Amino acid sequence: MIEIRNLTKRFGDVVAVDDLTFTVRPGTVTGFLGPNGAGKTTTMRSILGIDRPTSGSATVAGRHYSELPRPMRQVGSLLDARAVHPARKARDHLLWLARSNGIPARRVGEVLETVGLEGVGGKRSRGFSLGMEQRLGIAAALLGDPPILMLDEPVNGLDPEGIVWIRTLLRSLADEGRTIFISSHLMSEMSLTADHLIVIGRGRLIADTSLPDFIKQHSTPSVLVRTPNPSELATLLKDRGAGTTESERETLVVTDLDSAEIFGVAVANDIVLYELTPRQVSLEEAFMELTREEVEYR
Numbered sequence: 001m002i003e004i005r006n007l008t009k010r011f012g013d014v015v016a017v018d019d020l021t022f023t024v025r026p027g028t029v030t031g032f033l034g035p036n037g038a039g040k041t042t043t044m045r046s047i048l049g050i051d052r053p054t055s056g057s058a059t060v061a062g063r064h065y066s067e068l069p070r071p072m073r074q075v076g077s078l079l080d081a082r083a084v085h086p087a088r089k090a091r092d093h094l095l096w097l098a099r100s101n102g103i104p105a106r107r108v109g110e111v112l113e114t115v116g117l118e119g120v121g122g123k124r125s126r127g128f129s130l131g132m133e134q135r136l137g138i139a140a141a142l143l144g145d146p147p148i149l150m151l152d153e154p155v156n157g158l159d160p161e162g163i164v165w166i167r168t169l170l171r172s173l174a175d176e177g178r179t180i181f182i183s184s185h186l187m188s189e190m191s192l193t194a195d196h197l198i199v200i201g202r203g204r205l206i207a208d209t210s211l212p213d214f215i216k217q218h219s220t221p222s223v224l225v226r227t228p229n230p231s232e233l234a235t236l237l238k239d240r241g242a243g244t245t246e247s248e249r250e251t252l253v254v255t256d257l258d259s260a261e262i263f264g265v266a267v268a269n270d271i272v273l274y275e276l277t278p279r280q281v282s283l284e285e286a287f288m289e290l291t292r293e294e295v296e297y298r
C-alpha cells in the first residue's frame with residue numbers, strides 16, 4: 001500500500017504537487033495519469049524520499065521510504081531507465097544492486113529471464129536501445145521480489161511487442177497481490193493496463209476512480225446510424241427524447257437511446273437501416289476533456 005496524505009511540494013514559486021491525497025492498493029494496477037508537468041514524477045520522487053515534501057507525507061507499507069529496513073525488498077522502482085552507468089554490463093549492474101541490498105545473486109538470472117534480457121546480460125548498457133534500458137530498469141525493480149512496484153512511464157521506448165509484454169507482466173504481478181503503481185501521460189495505454197486511475201493536473205487530484213467508472217463518468221455513449229432517411233428518423237427519435245446530429249450524408253449520431261430502441265423505431269416506421277453501431281468516446285478524448293484546463297504547457 002502506498003499512502004499519500006496532503007502532499008505538497010514546492011520548487012521556489014512552482015507548486016509541483018498541491019495538497020495531494022490518495023491511496024494505492026494491493027492487487028490492482030493503478031495508473032497515475034496527468035499531462036506533462038502535472039507532478040507525477042515529483043510525487044513518485046517524494047514516495048522514494050528523493051524529493052522532500054514541503055508538507056504532508058508519502059508512505060509505503062506504513063513507513064517513510066528512508067525508514068524501510070530493506071527498501072528494495074519492499075518497493076521496486078524505476079524512475080529513469082537511463083540512470084545505469086553506460087560502461088557497466090547488465091548482469092554486473094544487477095549483481096552490484098543485489099549485493100548492496102542483501103539480495104541473493106541467483107535473483108539476477110531470474111529477473112534477466114523475466115524481462116527477456118538473458119541473452120545480453122554480458123553486454124554493456126551503452127549499446128542498449130531505450131526499450132532494452134527500460135527492461136533492465138524493470139529487472140532492477142523486480143530484483144528484491146517486492147510487494148510494491150512503482151514505475152515512471154514504463155512503456156516509454158518499448159515497441160508494440162514490449163508494450164504487450166509489460167502489460168501482461170504487470171497484470172500477473174497484480175494478480176499475485178502486489179501493489180502496482182505506474183505513471184503515464186498516455187490514456188490509451190492506461191485504459192488497457194490499469195484497473196484504477198489516479199489523475200492529476202497542475203499537482204492537484206482530479207480523479208481517483210476505477211477504470212469502468214472513469215469511462216462512465218467521462219464519456220457519452222452514442223450510436224452511429226446510417227439510413228437513406230436521416231431527417232425522418234431524426235424527427236421520430238427526437239420525439240422519444242433522443243439527441244441527434246446529422247454528421248454526414250445518410251448518417252446520424254444518436255445519444256440518449258440505445259441501438260435496440262433505435263432499431264425498434266426504424267422497424268415500426270418502415271425505415272431502412274444500413275448500419276447501427278454503438279460508439280463510446282475514446283478514453284483518450286475523455287482524458288483530454290478532463291485535463292484540458294490543467295495542461296501546463298500548450
Ligand SMILES: Nc1ncnc2c1ncn2[C@@H]1O[C@H](COP(=O)(O)OP(=O)(O)OP(=O)(O)O)[C@@H](O)[C@H]1O
Nearest residue numbers: 011014016034035036037038039040041042043185
Ligand atoms: N527540481 C525541480 N526544480 C524546479 N521545478 C521542478 C523540479 N522538478 C519538477 N519541477 C516542476 O514541477 C512541475 C511538475 O513536474 P513533474 O516532472 O513532477 O511532472 P510530470 O507529471 O512528471 O511531467 P512529465 O509527464 O512531463 O514527466 C513542473 O512544473 C516542473 O517544471
